[in-house]
Amino acid sequence: MSLFDPVEEDRFTFGLWTVGNPGRDPFGEPVRPRVGPNDIVRGLAACGAHGVNLHDNDLVPFGASARERDRIVKEFQAALAETGLKVPMATTNLFSHPVFKDGAFTANDPKVRAFALQKTMRAMDLGAELGAKIFVFWGGREGSEADACRDPRDAWGRMRDAIDFLCEYCKEQGYGMKFALEAKPNEPRGDIYLPTTGHMLHFISTLQNEAMVGVNPEVAHEVMAGLSFAHNVAEAMACDKLFHIDLNGQKIGRYDQDLRFGSEDQKGAFLLVRLLEGTLGGAPYTGPLHFDAHAYRSEDQDGVWEFAKGCMRTYKILKHKAQAFDADPEVRDIIQAQRDDAVDALLCGGYSPEKAQELKSLDIDAAKIGERGLRYERLDQLLVEHLLGVRG
Numbered sequence: 001m002s003l004f005d006p007v008e009e010d011r012f013t014f015g016l017w018t019v020g021n022p023g024r025d026p027f028g029e030p031v032r033p034r035v036g037p038n039d040i041v042r043g044l045a046a047c048g049a050h051g052v053n054l055h056d057n058d059l060v061p062f063g064a065s066a067r068e069r070d071r072i073v074k075e076f077q078a079a080l081a082e083t084g085l086k087v088p089m090a091t092t093n094l095f096s097h098p099v100f101k102d103g104a105f106t107a108n109d110p111k112v113r114a115f116a117l118q119k120t121m122r123a124m125d126l127g128a129e130l131g132a133k134i135f136v137f138w139g140g141r142e143g144s145e146a147d148a149c150r151d152p153r154d155a156w157g158r159m160r161d162a163i164d165f166l167c168e169y170c171k172e173q174g175y176g177m178k179f180a181l182e183a184k185p186n187e188p189r190g191d192i193y194l195p196t197t198g199h200m201l202h203f204i205s206t207l208q209n210e211a212m213v214g215v216n217p218e219v220a221h222e223v224m225a226g227l228s229f230a231h232n233v234a235e236a237m238a239c240d241k242l243f244h245i246d247l248n249g250q251k252i253g254r255y256d257q258d259l260r261f262g263s264e265d266q267k268g269a270f271l272l273v274r275l276l277e278g279t280l281g282g283a284p285y286t287g288p289l290h291f292d293a294h295a296y297r298s299e300d301q302d303g304v305w306e307f308a309k310g311c312m313r314t315y316k317i318l319k320h321k322a323q324a325f326d327a328d329p330e331v332r333d334i335i336q337a338q339r340d341d342a343v344d345a346l347l348c349g350g351y352s353p354e355k356a357q358e359l360k361s362l363d364i365d366a367a368k369i370g371e372r373g374l375r376y377e378r379l380d381q382l383l384v385e386h387l388l389g390v391r392g
Contacts, residue, residue: 003320006048006312013051013088013290014311016040016058018258019304023297031297032304037072038079045083047308052080053089053132053290056123062097073129080130088134088288089180089244090127092120095140095188105162106142106155106193117162121169128175134244134288135170136216137163138182143189155193160206167209180216180243185225187256197222197232201239214243218292219272220250220258223265230271237275242285245276247311248293258294260307262314270387273315274322280335281326289315324392325383334379 006012020040022030035043037059044052059076060069080087094104094116102108104116127135142159144150163179170177181204185195194200197217204213215236222229236242249259249269262269278284295307325331343362346355385391 004313004316006050006316008050010050010312010316011088011287011289012049012312012315013053013086013288014044014049014308015290015292016052016054018291018293019044019295019308020058021294021304023295023299025297028297032299032301035301037076041076041079041083041085043305044308045085047305048312049085049308051086051088051288053087053091053288054130055091055093056119056126057093057096060126062093073126077130087127087130087132089136089290090123090130090132090134091136091138092123094119095138100141102149103139103142103155105139106150106158108150113158113162117165120162120166124166124170124173124175124177128173128177133177134180135177136180136182136244138184138216139192139194140184140188142194143186143192145190147191152193156203159193160203163213164208167207167212170212171209177212178243179213181213182216182218182221182246184218184221184256187224196225196227197236201236201241204241214241216244216246217242218246219248219261219269220256220292221246223250223252223268224254224256226252229268230275233272234275237283237285242287244287244290245285246290246292247272247315248291258292260293260295260314261291261311262318263310266318266387267383269314270318270322270383273318274326277319277322279319279322279326321386321392325386328382328386328392331379331382334375334382337375 016037020035022032022034024030041052060072094100099112099115102112105113107113124135142155167179181200183194183196183200184192186192194203197215200215204210207213217229217232217236219229222232233242233245247261249261249264250257251264274280276285291311293311295304299307346359382391
């Protein structure tokens with residue numbers, strides 16, 4: 001086995017909708033035949049994945065009878081048992097059906113909002129039946145093109161009411177799930193409410209069950225708006241709200257591309273993996289590592305499995321490089337050169353009158369500090385050299 005082959009402990013997962021994507025886009029028909037959920041499970045197991053995630057309708061077609069639903073779920077559970085794959089996360093599709101053209105939880109029509117709650121509760125039932133402990137909410141249609149249609153504050157309040165309601169449903173059913181909210185600035189709506197991870201984190205602070213709700217940031221959703229994904233993930237981690245994460249690749253300013261992880265912006269991907277793995281010394285992320293990405297439209301089904309393997313392999317390569325980078329003596333010297341434990345002690349642990357007096361009495365030569373070079377050019381060059389494989 002190669003150093004970069006996936007193992008169970010890597011916690012790599014894919015959605016049924018990712019490797020199951022037939023290559024259709026807004027300008028062209030599918031280029032690959034559809035693969036059934038059970039065959040996707042077997043294919044992912046052969047690639048070395050840990051788990052598979054799903055929207056409700058990825059598994060059970062919209063409008064299926066109760067008998068058909070139970071048959072499909074039973075066969076899917078048999079495929080999971082056969083392969084050993086887990087279902088760490090479930091979600092619901094509140095964006096494909098025409099009923100959601102004006103949103104789901106935020107729609108003006110109360111019957112649409114009621115239908116969205118119905119559908120989500122049933123999706124939570126399905127997720128719980130499959131063992132999922134994380135439920136993700138992506139508000140794909142929660143937005144507008146004609147802003148005059150509603151007061152955005154009403155949309156915000158309706159979203160809050162929906163999440164509060166579903167938290168209580170989850171608790172009453174004893175599902176033990178955590179909720180993870182996924183932000184996106186635009187597409188398929190012109191503007192989507194709560195467009196960034198930062199917006200979501202504030203929104204969560206207004207909920208009745210704040211402790212059970214976190215975020216599910218996605219690389220493409222932040223990068224397409226020109227934001228630093230690592231910074232957004234760090235904020236979520238600092239707030240203990242990184243409950244799930246979607247990994248893929250994205251070019252700044254483009255439509256939501258969902259490219260193979262690490263295929264674009266290798267420096268950004270490196271810094272993200274370094275953060276998630278805690279190689280600089282911070283606490284690592286220990287949840288599922290989910291690849292919400294799609295193979296190129298140029299690929300046949302064999303190419304789809306190569307895409308899946310590539311996502312996992314690149315993550316492990318970047319993890320190895322991050323470990324080597326943060327163990328590099330020159331890197332450590334540059335990062336630690338500005339440490340002053342005595343002064344740092346005055347800045348941590350909160351206020352006291354004694355600390356205030358000591359800080360006021362410190363003799364700090366601002367001019368001398370301002371003249372000092374920080375060697376960040378060298379640090380960044382070392383990062384590039386580690387990425388390019390000529391160091392470490």
